[in-house]
Amino acid sequence: xxxxxAVEFDSTVYENKRRFPEEFAPIANSIRQDIxxxxxxxxxxxSGGPLGSSDIFAVMYFGGYMRYDVNNWFGSSRDxxxxxxxxxxxxxxxxxxxxxxxxxxxxxxxxxxxxxxxGHPGRDMGLPGVETSSGSLGQGISIAVGMAMSDKHLDKNxxxxxxxxxxxxxxxxxxxxxxxxxxxxxxxxxCWIIDNNDCQIDGRVPEVxxxxxxxxxxxxxxxxxxxxxxxxxxxxxxxFDRFMANQQNGTGKPTAIIAKTYMGHGVSFMNDKFExxxxxxxxxxxxxxxxxLNN
Amino acid sequence: MQEIQKLGMKPTRxxxxxxxxxxxxxxxxxxxxxxxxxGSVMTSLFKEKxxxxxxxxxxxxQNATTIATGLALSGKIPFFASYGAFCALRNADQLRISxxxxxxxxxxxxxHAGISVGPDGATHQVLEEVAFLRTLPHMTMIVPADFEEAxxxxxxxxxxxxxxxxxxxxxxVPMFTTADSPFVxxxxxxxxxxxxxxxxxxxxxxxxxxxxxxxxxxxxxKARVINVHTVKPIDVEAIVTAARECGCxxxxxxxxxxxxxxxxxxxxxxxxxxxxxxxxxxxDSFGGSGEPEELMEKFxxxxxxxxxxxxxxxxxxxxxxxxxxxxxDVAVYNG
Ligand SMILES: Cc1ncc(C[n+]2csc(CCOP(=O)(O)OP(=O)(O)O)c2C)c(N)n1
Numbered sequence: 165x166x167x168x169x170a171v172e173f174d175s176t177v178y179e180n181k182r183r184f185p186e187e188f189a190p191i192a193n194s195i196r197q198d199i200x201x202x203x204x205x206x207x208x209x210x211s212g213g214p215l216g217s218s219d220i221f222a223v224m225y226f227g228g229y230m231r232y233d234v235n236n237w238f239g240s241s242r243d244x245x246x247x248x249x250x251x252x253x254x255x256x257x258x259x260x261x262x263x264x265x266x267x268x269x270x271x272x273x274x275x276x277x278x279x280x281x282x283g284h285p286g287r288d289m290g291l292p293g294v295e296t297s298s299g300s301l302g303q304g305i306s307i308a309v310g311m312a313m314s315d316k317h318l319d320k321n322x323x324x325x326x327x328x329x330x331x332x333x334x335x336x337x338x339x340x341x342x343x344x345x346x347x348x349x350x351x352x353x354x355c356w357i358i359d360n361n362d363c364q365i366d367g368r369v370p371e372v373x374x375x376x377x378x379x380x381x382x383x384x385x386x387x388x389x390x391x392x393x394x395x396x397x398x399x400x401x402x403x404f405d406r407f408m409a410n411q412q413n414g415t416g417k418p419t420a421i422i423a424k425t426y427m428g429h430g431v432s433f434m435n436d437k438f439e440x441x442x443x444x445x446x447x448x449x450x451x452x453x454x455x456x457l458n459n
Numbered sequence: 460m461q462e463i464q465k466l467g468m469k470p471t472r473x474x475x476x477x478x479x480x481x482x483x484x485x486x487x488x489x490x491x492x493x494x495x496x497x498g499s500v501m502t503s504l505f506k507e508k509x510x511x512x513x514x515x516x517x518x519x520x521q522n523a524t525t526i527a528t529g530l531a532l533s534g535k536i537p538f539f540a541s542y543g544a545f546c547a548l549r550n551a552d553q554l555r556i557s558x559x560x561x562x563x564x565x566x567x568x569x570x571h572a573g574i575s576v577g578p579d580g581a582t583h584q585v586l587e588e589v590a591f592l593r594t595l596p597h598m599t600m601i602v603p604a605d606f607e608e609a610x611x612x613x614x615x616x617x618x619x620x621x622x623x624x625x626x627x628x629x630x631x632v633p634m635f636t637t638a639d640s641p642f643v644x645x646x647x648x649x650x651x652x653x654x655x656x657x658x659x660x661x662x663x664x665x666x667x668x669x670x671x672x673x674x675x676x677x678x679x680x681k682a683r684v685i686n687v688h689t690v691k692p693i694d695v696e697a698i699v700t701a702a703r704e705c706g707c708x709x710x711x712x713x714x715x716x717x718x719x720x721x722x723x724x725x726x727x728x729x730x731x732x733x734x735x736x737x738x739x740x741x742x743d744s745f746g747g748s749g750e751p752e753e754l755m756e757k758f759x760x761x762x763x764x765x766x767x768x769x770x771x772x773x774x775x776x777x778x779x780x781x782x783x784x785x786x787x788d789v790a791v792y793n794g
Binding site: 206207208209250275276277278279281282283284286288297298299300301302332333335336337364365366371372373375 | 493495496497498499515516517518519521522544545549577578579580581582583745747748749750753754757
């Protein structure tokens with residue numbers, strides 16, 4: 165493989181704090197670069213969802229919305245994030261690595277034997293920030309609802325629980341059982357983010373199995389629904405701000421953020437192409453992708 | 460011992476895809492339901508050929524299983540395929556009550572079975588479904604060993620009446636059967652003759668068992684390798700004969716050691732002709748990421764474990780008080 169090149173991971177880490185919208189761009193870019201590098205080294209894995217949702221992760225983890233201690237993730241009182249769409253693991257790993265909770269260079273072990281960065285998240289691996297195993301679609305959101313119930317009704321703390329699902333994932337009926345219970349139990353500490361890229365493995369979401377209208381469905385299930393551009397830091401901040409306000413004001417309503425994204429966003433040849441759901445870039449493609457991200 | 464040739468490598472899922480197209484050509488009431496991974500489980504071939512008989516259900520395995528039941532109760536022969544993790548276990552209740560209790564003519568194709576799925580890791584490497592499926596009344600459960608066998612098994616399950624499940628893998632595996640090799644549902648195929656030890660196996664592990672038998676032959680041990688492609692209904696006669704004639708058994712499967720082929724064989728053996736048994740499979744653990752061959756090695760799913768287990772089984776038989784025949788030279792087995 166002559167086109168193979170030496171892959172180096174930057175060691176910069178970013179602080180989690182209230183930011184101006186424009187401050188998120190370098191963080192999202194750094195996440196995207198780590199994703200591309202890890203995937204090309206792995207030789208398998210999912211590019212599209214992770215790259216397309218990097219902006220959401222940048223705002224959620226680095227804008228002061230999720231509270232965590234990078235030096236003692238599981239030992240600390242913290243907010244929790246559940247990746248219900250387990251196949252999008254690379255973006256969660258890259259995001260956590262960029263917080264400094266584990267070395268970014270560990271991204272090089274993605275999908276390799278005995279790695280903490282399993283193809284789909286494995287809680288038994290003990291990677292900081294991985295709250296639950298996932299990979300069977302539609303289950304994470306119910307786990308997140310259980311966590312939010314525990315926080316709000318049993319431990320009576322002010323913790324927040326975030327959960328991201330895909331938009332194909334919400335074809336699973338149990339997702340709607342979870343949604344129903346989130347509003348039934350008045351979980352205003354629960355924030356459901358739908359990565360609405362309109363793509364899944366077999367094609368465009370409405371052609372595989374139509375899930376629209378998503379907004380009206382979520383409203384009917386009792387959510388405060390915010391539709392936003394999932395690549396606009398301002399809109400994402402507004403959405404997360406509204407979730408925080410819902411919790412602080414004790415509205416009793418869970419929040420759903422329908423983030424309109426493009427699969428593979430940030431890498432021109434992947435943008436909005438469902439074919440990029442489940443494959444890694446080749447070495448040539450990775451070189452181009454990294455070049456684009458560096459400009 | 461007789462030579463068994465490796466005729467190349469191909470994933471068993473290709474056989475499933477081609478078998479479905481053949482079935483669609485033969486029977487116009489064969490319909491296919493997709494679960495958003497039609498390319499990887501190869502139902503895409505049927506979709507291209509018979510678009511009017513293909514329905515995309517999306518990522519909704521429970522719904523697909525019960526829709527299939529409705530179609531079956533309306534005279535169709537529905538196939539639903541996904542990864543085995545999701546179309547055998549996610550929908551377990553639907554399979555039990557809607558499909559099996561109704562004796563509905565529903566056919567399930569469960570792909571990405573076993574540890575050889577590779578880098579996707581534990582969530583996708585289903586290792587438990589054989590144990591579940593074979594306990595369902597009316598269910599037929601097949602684990603083909605190679606491409607041709609998968610194709611024949613797919614056609615056979617489509618042409619029998621009643622619920623049936625076929626398990627296939629993602630990675631290319633050695634091919635050693637041809638279009639002319641015998642295949643009858645419920646009838647195990649003996650691949651090598653021998654009376655020293657019986658190796659009962661299915662799926663990818665059949666090839667590993669053949670290799671183990673070749674290695675054992677170098678030590679003068681004649682192993683009887685039997686491909687038990689149908690786990691349910693199980694071939695009682697082949698198992699009992701093997702137990703009586705060999706006096707010890709090794710089972711080998713890409714599945715948990717509990718409850719799968721090994722369990723099925725043990726039930727037959729205990730009842731009819733108890734002999735020492737050794738079980739090769741995944742030992743009560745989840746899988747993990749890695750390359751397929753690497754994982755097969757790490758999780759103890761190669762000919763080497765089968766070989767070692769054969770020696771242990773024989774030693775147990777020969778030293779044991781089970782009353783079965785004593786073998787000439789135990790020292791040889793201790794290596
Ligand atoms: C229960 C279950 N069924 C099927 C799969 C296989 N699968 C993995 S990802 C995926 C598509 C998910 O689509 P979407 O949620 O839109 O994510 P995106 O394509 O945007 O990454 C499927 C069907 C799975 N992981 N779990």
